Amino acid sequence: MSFSLSAPASVMSPLPEGTATHCPYCALQCGMHVTQTDLNQAEITPRDDVPANQGGLCQKGWTAGALLRSPHRLTTPLIHGKPAGWDEALGYAASRIARIQDAHGPDAVAVFGGGGLTNEKAYQLGKFARVALRTSQIDYNGRFCMSSAAAATNRAFGLDRGLPFPITDLGDAGAVLLAGGNVAETMPPFVRHLNPAGLIVVDPRETPTARLAALHLQNAPGTDLALALALLHIAIADGHVAEEYVAARTTGFDAVRDSVSAWWPERAERVTGVPVAAMRQAVAMLAEAGNAVVLTGRGAEQHAKGTDTVTAYINLALTLGLPGRPGSGYGCVTGQGNGQGGREHGQKADQLPGYRKIDDPAARAHVAAVWGVDPADLPGPGRSAYELLDALGTPEGPKGLLLFGSNPVVSSPRSGHIAGRLAALDLLVVADLVLSDTAELATVVLPTAQWAEEAGTMTNLEGRVLLRRRAVAPPSGVRSDLEILSGLAERLGRGGSFPADPRTVFDELRRASAGGPADYSGITYEKIADQGGVFWPCPADDHPGTPRIFLDRFPTPDGRARMVVVDHRPPVEDVDADYPYYLTTGRLLAHYQSGAQTRRVADLTEAAPEPFLELHPDLADHLGIRPGDMVRVTGRRGVTEATARISAAIRADTVFLPFHWEGPNRLTNPALDPVSRMPEFKVCAVNLAVVGGGR
Amino acid sequence: MRGIVVVGNGMAGSRLVSEVRARDKKARVTVFGAEERAPYNRVLLSNVLAGTTRADQVRLHGPSWYDDHNVTVHLGTEVVAIDRETRCVITADGGRTPFSVLVLATGSEPIVPAVPGAERAIAFRTMDDCERILAAANAARRAVVIGGGLLGVEAARGLAGRGLPVTLLHLKGHLMDRQLDHEAGQVLGDTLEGLGVEIMTGVTVTGITDGKVELTTGHVEADLVVAACGVRPVTALALDAGLHVERGIVVDDEMRTDDPAIFAIGECAQHDGQVYGLVAPCWEQAAIVADLITGADARARYRGSRLVTRLKAKSVELAAMGETHLTDADAEIVRFTHRRGGTYRKLVIRDGRLVGAILVGDPATVGTLTQLYDRGGPLPADRSGLLFPGLAGAAPVSPSPVRMPDAAQVCRCNNVTKGQIRACWEAGARDVAAVAAATRATTGCGSCAETVGGIVEWLCEQEGASA
Known part of the structure; x- marks a missing residue:
């Protein structure tokens, strides 16, 4: 088949242009207009002034408006599953945090963030952990990503x-x-x-x-x-x-x-x-x-x-x-919407804003000055994402967890075990816009605003800082993540340092990042709007940003790139007689990450309603599996079931499961990379058995 | 202080040292190499001979590697004896080095044909050999390679590629007779002849004189003679030390000799009756010994290797694995021959598993077959796909707008089917832009724009035809 990649026909909506913003999903951060219609629905149209998408959108982007008025939206906090007022919910969470920390120390409460959070939220979450909770135990799902x-x-x-x-x-x-x-x-x-x-x-x-x-x-x-x-x-x-x-x-x-x-x-x-x-x-x-x-x-x-x-x-x-x-x-x-910015501003266990290292004394001094605290009071590096989740509720591990923008019951490796760890917590506070698989386990659920309902910046896969504008009002009853952090800080006796206004937070982020590797100090909302995004580093008000880094030198001590000797090693869990096939996992077009959002959009669930197991016709023949059969996939850590989809597009020794549903990650291997602490998501060994005939 | 002593710094010995260091940064390691050079990748010497790889590109460790990794190395130093009483190795200058663990990786030496004038032939084993051959090739007008095994074929191809007329002599009836059946050997011979290598099989060399290689059936003129007549394990050191030696130094599944403090790996070792001459088994053995002597994995055992031979010669694609000589009487054979096209493909299947294969010519399925052979994976009922990639279960070619069913997805990014495009055309959309506005087709990655255009055009033509 031949393809023409010339620009497709313009598909600009006949509606007057709405608010110029960006897609809620992946790191491409396609430009889109959001227009509120008479029916209080949000219409999405693509922007052709954004280089990343050049007027294009995929089905996820086109249907993103459906989530804004989804009947699945949470609009009231929950305590133990029962509706509660905001004061009551925040007060309950804060008092339980205080009680746990009094009994077990600051590290007994952990924070888990996400690569979909705006720069402002990622920054504030890191500061909240280190300053309000004084815990070293913070990491985020970007550990599983970038x-x-x-x-x-x-x-x-x-x-x-x-x-x-x-x-x-x-x-x-x-x-x-x-x-x-x-x-x-x-x-x-x-x-x-x-x-x-x-x-x-x-x-x-x-x-x-x-x-x-x-x-x-x-x-x-x-x-x-x-x-x-x-x-x-x-x-x-x-x-x-x-x-x-x-x-x-x-x-x-x-x-x-x-x-x-x-x-x-x-x-x-x-x-x-x-x-x-x-x-x-x-x-x-x-x-x-x-x-x-x-x-x-x-x-x-x-x-x-x-x-x-x-x-x-x-x-x-x-x-x-x-x-x-x-x-x-x-x-x-980069994968997640703010996978880039999310790893720069301090929600990673070993980092401070501006992509600074938390064990670097100069970095600690700079950031502590911006935060108005003593550098000695800043915690050191904490556990990486999987190690943190794995430690929850254990004698040495955190007893309480605050979770923002993530759904580890679906997305963490060995997810069945992680669901057990989450259930063992004394306190699980989850901020989300829907009752995600993880929120279902929470002690306290805090309903949040989403993408088009609040402003903030996102840094796309190019390192270009973009402006996400507020296009519609959030439903009554929900609060922004920044408001939630502000409210919790106040109740923890740290009021005043945690403003809820995104621009105020961004201005503080600029100062905190100044002089760091990811220097945002010269970036303003106005400059982003004027230039259609600003590439970091942008170290001064009159600096235009840096579209191409490395042209003259690499930012190493001697200015040269370092080539490092590495050697191959086999998968941590290779196939054997008991588990003779490789399992690999990945994404589908219609869904994003754990599916917490996209599984609640009708057009997308119609396009991809359920998980399936992709396997080669030779393997299917060998095992007597027919299209549509329900197949049990068994590994060393768990079992899941999925409908067989037979395709010559996959190797005959390998099967594939999309990971947007709870199930596939029960099987994946939490063996960690010694440097990055990335789990071995992409390969483990499984066995297959038919459990039901085709439908 | 005693430590790990390695005798031999070739492919097996140098690999063992790397594997030990990868597992244990502190263990005291001393290695003796008879060659003056830092270890190099012998597998690539054929490429150096052919001129496709430079001599400085085959080094396995640079000069600073040993210092950087705290390994004591003695290059150009031959170990002449093992004193098992005092647990020392003794070098030619009388130096004694004590060991707690000794690993023999003495490799093998070329077999020199037992004929008058054999000293006129240059063996093809070491980098020095390679350099001598290249120096001689510059002045030579005609070359002869004696021995049509893997190395002889690679050498002959390499010399021919340098523009030198080459004759390849082989004792047996066809080239690479250990790996190939007769027909495959014939196809290989044809291919080499097309590249300027004259092939003479079934010939016996009786002597080498100045300018000639004498045969029982005549002679061939040559002012450069390369001998690639096979190798034999170097076992004298082990034999003198009283270790059990048959064809090679006999070892158990831990690669241990009958002295538990002494291991042997690589081409000098004999495991389960087998002496291996390919690098893959030598490296597997090195990893196992490293596991055992560093304590990284006390349960590591060597269970023999599956052999895959892959010829490295420009414009000659050849892979052979396992039991290639079986016939229809002993096994299920799948075969495709196209001698004029230089193609021969043979699968040997037993109990539903691939136990052998030969691929000559474009081996598009070589990766798949090697892995099926190595892992014993299940084979498809339709064997043809194993010989011809894409034949079984091939994705349909771009369907014409006419044949495409209404349910076919045209725009993946926005999940739009042909039926939806037809419906929107019926509702009045007459060009791609109108279809895009109504269905969002083409607005994702943009790759379906041509297909959508084709469908719209076809629908318009249909309308014109029926009007």
């Missing part, structure tokens, strides 16, 4: 910004290698920036993105690292080393070159299942393209070796001389 890419890019470049260049640069690249990403489903308008003739996709499944590509490398799950090492081996052997660039802009090449001599392509072929000829073709495409880009997604990153896999792809990009060259580079495709 942490491996962030760790690897920090290690190599001294800075982590998902795309270090505007997304429109991709259109100028003669070749793009996308390892472990399915943008055609996860963020469809992204595809408008890709040239199919130069696209190489690495994925165990022939995804819609792989079908667009000129070359698909269909590797076995958990072998991305071996493949990347072999691609680098070939690049060196075939004489594609950018000698001058490597000499001038990198360190560590010699050791990396020696180390990949052990990964000749025929060896990697046996490990990955990718034919040598295809590997050679991929390298030739990248090396001969003029401009080329290497991208990684969660498929390559969500492993206990994800940081090293990203490092290997960065080594490949550096060897070819791509990063820091206009039109070329390495980037990671």
Whole structure:
């Protein structure tokens, strides 16, 4: 099939333009107008002045308005499932927090955030934990998302910004290698920036993105690292080393070159299942393209070796001389709406605002001064996301948890166990707009405003800070997350330091980030509106922002990118006689993350009503599974059931489950990457059995 | 102070040292290498000979690696004896190094043909050999490679690729007879001849003179002779020390010799009657010994390896694995031959499992087959898909607007079917923009714009035809 990627026809709505804002879902942050209609419904139309989507929207974006007036919206707080007033709910939560901390110390109350929260909320949540609760126990679901890419890019470049260049640069690249990403489903308008003739996709499944590509490398799950090492081996052997660039802009090449001599392509072929000829073709495409880009997604990153896999792809990009060259580079495709900003401003266990490190004395002094506290009173680093969830309700772990913008009952690995840990808490406070799977377990549920009902900033996958404007009034009875934090702080005796107005919080964030790696100090709401977004770093009022970082130097002490030796290792849990098939998980077009929002939009549940198990016809034949059969998927940590969908698009040794429903993550492996603490979501071993006939 | 001593710094020995360091940063490690060079990847020497890889690109460890990793290395130092009484190894200069654990990774040496003038032939085993061959190739007018096994084929192909006329001599009836059946050997020979390698099979070399290789049936002219006649394990050290040696140094599932403090790995070791000559088993053995001697995994055991041979020669794609010589009488054979096209594909299946395979020519399914062979995965009832990728269960090609059923999804991003586009056309939408405004088709990734255009055009034509 041939594709035309020229801009489609304009589909501007006949309605007068509404409020210019951005989509509530993924990190592409498509521009959209929200218009309140006479029927008190919100109409969505795409904006064509936003480079990321260029007038496009996927079904999730088009139907985003449905969530604003969803009958599933929570409009009153709940205490133990019973409606309560705000004063009562906040008072109850605050008194229980105080009681737990009095008995067990500050770390007995934890905070868990999300990569969908605005910069203002992420910042305020981090400050709330450290200043109001004085707990070290804060982390967020971005640990399950971007942490491996962030760790690897920090290690190599001294800075982590998902795309270090505007997304429109991709259109100028003669070749793009996308390892472990399915943008055609996860963020469809992204595809408008890709040239199919130069696209190489690495994925165990022939995804819609792989079908667009000129070359698909269909590797076995958990072998991305071996493949990347072999691609680098070939690049060196075939004489594609950018000698001058490597000499001038990198360190560590010699050791990396020696180390990949052990990964000749025929060896990697046996490990990955990718034919040598295809590997050679991929390298030739990248090396001969003029401009080329290497991208990684969660498929390559969500492993206990994800940081090293990203490092290997960065080594490949550096060897070819791509990063820091206009039109070329390495980037990671951020997933969650504010996955980028969410990892910069202090809701991560080891971080302070501005992408500062919490164990750096200078960083602590700066942030403590902005917060008006003694640096010595700031807690140190706490547990990473899975370790935090795993410790809940244990003798050494937190007894209380405040949860914002996340749904770990669905989204954490070994989720059945995590549901048990959440149930063991003395206090679980959940702020959400609907009664999510996790909120159902909560002691206190606080109904929040959402996306188009409040203002704030989001930092998209390019590192471009965007303005989310208030377009409609929230339903009566709900409060914003910032109002909730303000109210709790007041009841904890910390009133005054936690304003509820987003712009006031942003101004404080600017000061807190000043001088840090992610410097927002020169960004204002007005500048964002005027420029259509501002790329960080933006260190001064008269600074226009930085669309392309790394052009002159890398922000490492010597200005050079660091190449680091890494080696392949097999999946933590490989297949065996008892669990003979690989399970991998991923996203569907119609749903976002844990599905808490999208499973409550009728058009989307109609498009994708339930989880399914994708398996190859050969495997289905072997096991006697027919389309529509109910199949039990059993792993070492749990069991789930799903309807069989038979497709030659997946490897015969691998099955796939979409993770938007409670179930699939009961099976996934919480083995952690030693550097990033990312769990091994993308590969574990399972067995299959038919439990019911087709419907 | 006693520690781990490794004799041999080739593929197996150097790998063992890396594997030990990956598990244990502190253990005292000393390694002796007979070659002066830092360890290099012997597998890639064929590429160096062919000129597709530079000599400086095959190094496994750089000069600073040993210091950086706190490993004592003695390059160009031969160990001449093992004193099992005092637990020491003794070098040629009389130096004694005590060990608590000794790992023998002495490798193998080339077999020199037992004919007059054999010293005129250059073996193809080490980087030094490779450099000698390359130096000679510059001045040579005709080359002969003796031995049509894996290494001989790679060497002949490499020399031919440098523009040198090459004759490849092989004792048996077809090339790579250990890995290939007769027909596959013939196809390989054809392919090599097309690349400038003259093939002579079933010939016996009787002597090498200045300028000639003598055969029982005549002679071949050559001023460069490369011998690739196989290798034999280097076992003298072990034999002198009184260890149990048969063809190789005999080891158990822990790769331990009959002295529990002494291990042997790689091409010098004999496990379960097998001496392995490929790198994959040597590296598996190194990982197991590293697990055992560092205590990382006391239960690690070696159970033998499945062998996959992959030829590395430009424009010659060849993979062979497992039991390739079985016939229809012993197993289920699936075969496709196209000799003129340089293609031969054979699967050997027993009890529903792939136990052997040969692929010559474009091996698009080689990755899948290797993994099915390694893991014993279930095979499809329709075997053709294993030989021809995409044949079984292939995705349908772009359907024409006419044939596409109404339920077919046209726009994935907005979940729009052909039926919905037809309905909106019937309601008056006559171009892509109007269809997009009504259905949102084409407004996501934009890839379906052409298909939507085709459907609208077809519907308009239909209207014109029926009007």
